[in-house]
Amino acid sequence: MARDADLIVIGAGPAGAAAALAACRSGLSVVLLDEAAAPGGQVYRAPPPGLSVAPERQGADERLGDALRDQVAASAVMWRGGARVWSISDAFRVDAVMASGNESFTAPRLVAATGAHERLVPFPGWTMPGVIGLAAATILLKSQGMVPGRRTVVAGCGPLLAAVAAKIVAGGGIVAAVVDLAGPGDWLKALPRMASRPDLLRQGLGWALKLGAARVPVLFRHTVTSVSGEEGCEAVTVAPVDAEGRLTGGRSRVFEADALAIGHGLVPGSEIPKLLRAAHRYAPEAGGWAPERDAFGRCSVAGLYAVGDGAAVAGAEPARLSGHLAGLAVAHDAGRLTPAAFEREAASVQAERDRMLVFAGAINRLMRARPAMVEALAPETVICRCEDVRRGEIEAAIAAGAREINQLKHFTRCGMGPCQGRMCGETAATLLARHVGSREAVGYWTGRPPLRPVPLADLLGQFDYADIPVPTPAPL
Amino acid sequence: MTALRIADGFQRGAAVTFEVDGSPVRAHRGETLAAALMAAGIVRLRHSPRDGVARGAYCFMGVCQECVVRVDGVLRQSCQVGVEDGLRIELRGSV
Numbered sequence: 348m349a350r351d352a353d354l355i356v357i358g359a360g361p362a363g364a365a366a367a368l369a370a371c372r373s374g375l376s377v378v379l380l381d382e383a384a385a386p387g388g389q390v391y392r393a394p395p396p397g398l399s400v401a402p403e404r405q406g407a408d409e410r411l412g413d414a415l416r417d418q419v420a421a422s423a424v425m426w427r428g429g430a431r432v433w434s435i436s437d438a439f440r441v442d443a444v445m446a447s448g449n450e451s452f453t454a455p456r457l458v459a460a461t462g463a464h465e466r467l468v469p470f471p472g473w474t475m476p477g478v479i480g481l482a483a484a485t486i487l488l489k490s491q492g493m494v495p496g497r498r499t500v501v502a503g504c505g506p507l508l509a510a511v512a513a514k515i516v517a518g519g520g521i522v523a524a525v526v527d528l529a530g531p532g533d534w535l536k537a538l539p540r541m542a543s544r545p546d547l548l549r550q551g552l553g554w555a556l557k558l559g560a561a562r563v564p565v566l567f568r569h570t571v572t573s574v575s576g577e578e579g580c581e582a583v584t585v586a587p588v589d590a591e592g593r594l595t596g597g598r599s600r601v602f603e604a605d606a607l608a609i610g611h612g613l614v615p616g617s618e619i620p621k622l623l624r625a626a627h628r629y630a631p632e633a634g635g636w637a638p639e640r641d642a643f644g645r646c647s648v649a650g651l652y653a654v655g656d657g658a659a660v661a662g663a664e665p666a667r668l669s670g671h672l673a674g675l676a677v678a679h680d681a682g683r684l685t686p687a688a689f690e691r692e693a694a695s696v697q698a699e700r701d702r703m704l705v706f707a708g709a710i711n712r713l714m715r716a717r718p719a720m721v722e723a724l725a726p727e728t729v730i731c732r733c734e735d736v737r738r739g740e741i742e743a744a745i746a747a748g749a750r751e752i753n754q755l756k757h758f759t760r761c762g763m764g765p766c767q768g769r770m771c772g773e774t775a776a777t778l779l780a781r782h783v784g785s786r787e788a789v790g791y792w793t794g795r796p797p798l799r800p801v802p803l804a805d806l807l808g809q810f811d812y813a814d815i816p817v818p819t820p821a822p823l
Numbered sequence: 824m825t826a827l828r829i830a831d832g833f834q835r836g837a838a839v840t841f842e843v844d845g846s847p848v849r850a851h852r853g854e855t856l857a858a859a860l861m862a863a864g865i866v867r868l869r870h871s872p873r874d875g876v877a878r879g880a881y882c883f884m885g886v887c888q889e890c891v892v893r894v895d896g897v898l899r900q901s902c903q904v905g906v907e908d909g910l911r912i913e914l915r916g917s918v
Contacts, residue, residue: 395853395855396853397851397852397853398834398836399834404833464882465882474871475877476866476867476877477866486884491854492832492835493862494827518831520827579866732878735872735873764888766886800888
């Protein structure tokens with residue numbers, strides 16, 4: 348049986364929670380679904396039950412997360428955690444696997460707020476145990492109280508580098524090195540725009556000071572070229588690169604480490620707008636393929652709104668504000684908020700969001716995709732982790748006539764495994780774009796259910812064969 | 824309990840014991856299976872189906888599917904499962 352509401356929000360990070368709360372305040376009945384047990388998303392993730400974090404360890408993210416959870420709890424929003432949304436059929440029926448089995452929800456309006464995932468340009472050894480994402484490292488540090496290894500190399504680009512390294516040091520761990528694709532000049536160039544968020548700039552400088560005090564080697568304009576070990580990470584090799592991530596041929600260095608936390612930026616996880624066939628555009632400044640939206644998150648599909656980093660990567664606070672705007676737009680479109688009240692309430696939120704997007708623009712520039720890194724990959728390097736598809740096989744498929752990303756998938760199985768192309772999609776598309784001219788020509792994976800893999804047993808639930816009504820067969 | 828657990832500032836949940844391929848592993852309530860295995864020094868969780876090479880948890884947020892193990896016989900992403908007393912884990916996620 349389906350539960351009906353005025354609005355379903357999928358994803359309870361800052362964007363989704365703000366959308367749900369704003370719509371709820373206008374009197375709409377709202378269902379808020381998330382895979383996690385508590386609202387918060389990745390940045391404002393709640394510590395799991397059983398683990399408590401001492402006040403001196405709590406920063407702004409913890410406080411903002413607690414405030415978000417308090418607001419959801421105090422509201423009339425129907426919160427359903429532990430919900431793995433796997434199917435959305437048109438206008439709008441949402442199916443989610445919960446502890447109780449499959450549940451369906453229906454509503455005329457849907458907000459997709461499913462956040463981003465990490466981009467990672469492959470290198471030899473990137474599939475080895477002990478190599479984890481930068482975002483993964485923050486989850487371990489913040490909500491599990493663990494460092495990723497005994498000695499960790501932190502590599503990639505963007506502010507998470509310093510955040511992760513500083514938290515490892517603060518937790519008593521060892522950071523063998525910080526390896527940053529960007530150079531000091533790139534950071535200096537970003538500074539004026541980063542000054543628009545003094546709170547975050549101060550936080551960043553704090554991390555940098557912490558690393559300096561711990562004498563952690565920081566290698567600017569360097570990249571990881573390989574990871575080696577028996578059945579896990581034992582050594583990380585790094586080498587200098589130019590501004591586009593191309594190896595300069597300079598001296599490489601090897602760091603002994605049992606963990607490598609690495610990330611090359613964020614990609615919007617817009618699987619829901621793709622599944623619902625909303626129009627998308629390739630927007631490198633937003634992290635990749637992004638749903639086309641108006642200023643309030645309205646997509647090209649009536650009743651569908653996309654907000655937060657799942658629609659355009661901009662960070663947690665801009666996500667919250669974009670969610671707030673979409674919540675107001677939902678209330679307006681449902682006739683629960685007069686146009687005058689909508690404009691009045693939206694104006695200040697919009698102004699604040701636009702101010703914050705200045706900072707986000709500077710960060711996104713640091714975390715931008717660097718296609719030259721992909722172009723330099725060796726033929727034997729694995730691109731698709733799930734199916735162990737190598738670059739050479741992808742190039743062979745392109746030579747054999749694959750001209751579009753779904754065709755490439757059919758030719759090679761790249762993107763056909765259980766991660767559904769989330770890990771390899773950016774790399775495969777970049778390789779194909781070299782031959783067909785642009786990412787637009789390459790396209791994106793066609794959205795299909797299930798949005799996430801679900802065990803068949805969870806959909807079927809408990810049943811006895813004897814209880815299944817079987818009609819008497821027709822006489823022969 | 825191990826070097827990877829940060830000693831200061833975290834109050835951990837009650838101790839639990841679960842079984843990994845027949846051997847007991849201790850952890851704390853509130854920890855995900857993926858994190859608890861990592862802290863116990865178990866980073867190789869499965870082998871990839873095509874090349875048969877070692878894999879471990881990568882994204883820790885339910886996206887990459889690399890941390891899939893059998894939990895009481897059912898394939899689960901270990902980063903999405905909380906540890907509990909008596910869980911039976913088998914490190915054979917894909918084949």
